[in-house]
Amino acid sequence: MRHLLDTASLDRPAIEELLTxxxxxxxxxxxxxxxxxxLRGRTVAxxxxxxxxxxxxxxxxxxxxxxxxxxxxSVSTSSVNKxxxxxxxxxxxxxxxxxxxxxxxxxxxxxxxxxxxxDAQVINGGDGWHDHPTQALLDCYTLRQRLGGLDxxxxxxxxxxxxxxVARGDVHAFATLGAEVTLVAPPTLLPPSLAGWPVRVAHRLxxxxxxxxxxxxxxxxxxxxxxxxxxxxxxxxxxxGLTRARAGRLGPDAVIMHPGPMNRGVEIAPEAADDPRAVIxxxxxxxxxxxxxxxxxxxxxxxxxxxxxxxxxxxxxxxADTPADxxxxxxADKESSRA
Amino acid sequence: MPESLVLKGGRVVEQxxxxxxxxxxxxxxxxxxxxDLSADRVLDAGGCVVAPGLVDLHAHLRQPGQEEAETxxxxxxxxxxxxxxxxxAMPNTTPAIDSAAVVREVQELARAALCAVHPAGAITxxxxxxxxxxxxxxxxxxxRLFTDDGTGVQDxxxxxxxxxxxxxxxxxxxxxxxxxxxxLAAGGHMHEGEWSSRLGMAGQPSxxxxxxxxxxxxxARLTGCRVHMxxxxxxxxxxxxxxxxxxxxxxxxxxxxHHLLLTHAACASFDPVFxxxxxxxxxxDVAAVRRGVADGALDVIATDHAPHTPDxxxxxFDQAPPGMLGLEFALGVALSxxxxxxxxxxxxxxxxxxxxxxxxxxxxxxVEPGRPANLCVIDPEASWTVEAGATASRSRNIPYVGRTLxxxxxxxxxxxxxxxxxxxxQR
Numbered sequence: 001m002r003h004l005l006d007t008a009s010l011d012r013p014a015i016e017e018l019l020t021x022x023x024x025x026x027x028x029x030x031x032x033x034x035x036x037x038x039l040r041g042r043t044v045a046x047x048x049x050x051x052x053x054x055x056x057x058x059x060x061x062x063x064x065x066x067x068x069x070x071x072x073x074s075v076s077t078s079s080v081n082k083x084x085x086x087x088x089x090x091x092x093x094x095x096x097x098x099x100x101x102x103x104x105x106x107x108x109x110x111x112x113x114x115x116x117x118x119d120a121q122v123i124n125g126g127d128g129w130h131d132h133p134t135q136a137l138l139d140c141y142t143l144r145q146r147l148g149g150l151d152x153x154x155x156x157x158x159x160x161x162x163x164x165x166v167a168r169g170d171v172h173a174f175a176t177l178g179a180e181v182t183l184v185a186p187p188t189l190l191p192p193s194l195a196g197w198p199v200r201v202a203h204r205l206x207x208x209x210x211x212x213x214x215x216x217x218x219x220x221x222x223x224x225x226x227x228x229x230x231x232x233x234x235x236x237x238x239x240x241g242l243t244r245a246r247a248g249r250l251g252p253d254a255v256i257m258h259p260g261p262m263n264r265g266v267e268i269a270p271e272a273a274d275d276p277r278a279v280i281x282x283x284x285x286x287x288x289x290x291x292x293x294x295x296x297x298x299x300x301x302x303x304x305x306x307x308x309x310x311x312x313x314x315x316x317x318x319x320a321d322t323p324a325d326x327x328x329x330x331x332a333d334k335e336s337s338r339a
Numbered sequence: 340m341p342e343s344l345v346l347k348g349g350r351v352v353e354q355x356x357x358x359x360x361x362x363x364x365x366x367x368x369x370x371x372x373x374x375d376l377s378a379d380r381v382l383d384a385g386g387c388v389v390a391p392g393l394v395d396l397h398a399h400l401r402q403p404g405q406e407e408a409e410t411x412x413x414x415x416x417x418x419x420x421x422x423x424x425x426x427x428a429m430p431n432t433t434p435a436i437d438s439a440a441v442v443r444e445v446q447e448l449a450r451a452a453l454c455a456v457h458p459a460g461a462i463t464x465x466x467x468x469x470x471x472x473x474x475x476x477x478x479x480x481x482x483r484l485f486t487d488d489g490t491g492v493q494d495x496x497x498x499x500x501x502x503x504x505x506x507x508x509x510x511x512x513x514x515x516x517x518x519x520x521x522x523l524a525a526g527g528h529m530h531e532g533e534w535s536s537r538l539g540m541a542g543q544p545s546x547x548x549x550x551x552x553x554x555x556x557x558x559a560r561l562t563g564c565r566v567h568m569x570x571x572x573x574x575x576x577x578x579x580x581x582x583x584x585x586x587x588x589x590x591x592x593x594x595x596x597h598h599l600l601l602t603h604a605a606c607a608s609f610d611p612v613f614x615x616x617x618x619x620x621x622x623x624d625v626a627a628v629r630r631g632v633a634d635g636a637l638d639v640i641a642t643d644h645a646p647h648t649p650d651x652x653x654x655x656f657d658q659a660p661p662g663m664l665g666l667e668f669a670l671g672v673a674l675s676x677x678x679x680x681x682x683x684x685x686x687x688x689x690x691x692x693x694x695x696x697x698x699x700x701x702x703x704x705x706v707e708p709g710r711p712a713n714l715c716v717i718d719p720e721a722s723w724t725v726e727a728g729a730t731a732s733r734s735r736n737i738p739y740v741g742r743t744l745x746x747x748x749x750x751x752x753x754x755x756x757x758x759x760x761x762x763x764x765q766r
Binding site for chain 1: 658
């Protein structure tokens with residue numbers, strides 16, 4: 001795996017490998033000092049052209065827990081405001097010696113373009129409506145954590161699928177792991193074509209609520225009203241919101257998911273968001289470990305010949321207890337770089 | 340004595356048929372056609388077809404105003420290398436070709452060109468779609484094709500008035516339309532369908548094109564205006580045009596090489612070299628466009644040669660401008676994908692576009708003594724692979740890199756001058 005650009009390029013073994021690796025990093029994250037030296041000396045840059053505090057912080061936290069150096073490229077204070085192109089910006093960042101770049105961009109395919117211009121590894125941190133592969137992975141991980149696996153699990157993805165990179169990534173990843181996915185939305189919020197999508201479609205949430213194990217609610221944006229895609233938020237909530245009453249129809253083992261940030265009272269009622277069956281906080285928490293797995297897989301496993309599972313960090317990857325330790329290579333680092 | 344030139348050993352293919360003959364050119368005209376002719380200079384046409392030069396109804400030469408992407412000189416060099424002896428230059432320049440002054444400027448610049456360059460005039464001032472451009476003033480200078488290409492004239496009534504006014508001009512002109520309903524296409528960067536859905540890209544539905552094709556057919560019926568439909572890309576458009584032509588309306592229509600070959604699946608790489616307007620469509624659309632060309636509903640193949648600098652295309656897909664190079668590859672693509680006799684391909688690339696553009700007196704005509712010497716020599720069996728950067732254009736947006744094409748231009752003679760010899764531009 002040279003880059004992580006989309007979920008479509010991940011087959012089942014690749015996803016499962018990353019989820020297994022994530023187990024190790026969940027363990028690391030649970031330690032008193034949640035840090036390993038696996039990526040010491042490596043630099044991970046965040047190139048975020050679109051506001052996303054939670055994804056950026058999640059990646060940066062992941063990189064720091066792996067002892068990588070981090071750089072944040074903030075578009076609002078950068079040369080982009082002076083008209084610098086994405087290509088020139090990417091080349092500039094690469095010239096500073098980064099090993100990986102996390103790209104968030106409002107344009108679908110922007111990370112693919114960056115990957116074609118530079119040698120560093122590129123991770124898609126969300127591109128337009130296209131994909132958000134680490135979100136898909138953390139969603140898979142969270143579901144596996146809660147349900148044991150996704151084979152045969154019935155998932156309803158509800159809401160604005162058309163404009164959702166989360167939905168596109170999740171559909172592929174969930175289906176690859178064996179889930180049965182149903183998209184629930186009015187036709188105006190579905191992609192123009194679903195040819196090749198491993199999904200069923202329903203236009204009413206009430207039609208599927210009794211037969212799903214997981215309800216995944218997508219964020220509903222105000223601007224969809226002005227685009228005449230739905231008449232009003234009120235009407236949307238009436239048809240597609242996970243209201244308290246609808247949450248009450250879900251089984252005791254059902255799972256409620258949301259990529260955040262939530263519009264409480266619109267796509268999800270406050271009671272549903274805080275329901276014990278909701279795993280929304282788990283999704284965020286697992287996001288760090290999943291991103292650690294992705295960074296480790298891309299940067300830490302370079303040149304390794306053994307299986308990745310065997311290379312996952314263990315207790316021998318001593319956490320950096322002190323700043324001095326953090327700056328000095330440890331035996332574990334040497335082992336890591338040699339491997 | 341001026342130097343004479345003979346195209347020797349070729350098979351002459353023209354509208355009236357074909358025969359084996361040498362063709363002698365002198366002082367800009369064909370002076371003899373027959374067996375065993377000699378002249379001061381010999382250009383080998385052995386194994387090749389000698390034909391009237393190709394005529395492109397749809398080239399963006401970017402001058403004035405966007406010379407970093409192309410100039411009339413470099414664009415005409417591409418044209419000559421592609422076998423074209425005349426191109427119609429689209430008016431979406433900066434400023435737009437919407438007045439006598441800009442027409443004269445382009446005509447002046449065209450003196451340095453390697454082929455005839457005929458400016459198209461804008462239908463509306465600044466191509467803004469708000470008020471009619473001085474069509475008569477431009478027609479007086481020889482403009483015979485008007486279009487706001489790059490955008491369609493959205494206002495139904497204004498388009499009706501343009502057609503009515505054009506009918507009354509003392510010259511026979513044609514109104515060409517970039518058929519795109521702006522509201523339906525708004526925000527779209529590729530064809531709306533399977534691939535736009537997968538890639539998360541806003542798309543343009545086929546119906547955005549077809550709605551304007553249908554409107555213009557209705558207006559052509561209402562006004563009697565001669566109308567040319569540019570770059571037809573959907574099966575629905577082809578069907579509409581076919582029905583309109585069958586009903587006797589004076590409608591011509593063009594297909595581009597890229598809509599004959601490429602589908603929207605090419606956009607999966609997110610490489611903006613495949614971004615074009617109208618967008619690359621489905622396999623069914625490509626098949627329909629090919630059938631339309633074969634059965635004559637689409638009677639012209641035009642390049643829509645649209646150069647953009649590498650910087651402009653080095654952007655994310657949705658931010659890059661639409662357009663791809665075409666002049667040097669059009670014949671190769673056409674011969675590679677169309678199951679048609681060479682004469683039929685030449686009809687759509689030479690004499691038919693010449694007639695549409697009012698150029699039949701100088702272009703696309705019979706290969707016979709006395710006619711202007713606008714000729715191309717084609718090796719129909721040559722096989723060549725398109726290489727990155729292998730173009731005379733100032734731009735590099737070639738969508739065919741790595742593809743093997745069949746048929747290549749060996750020589751081009753424009754107004755009697757051998758501007759391309761053995762595949763090499765002479766200036």
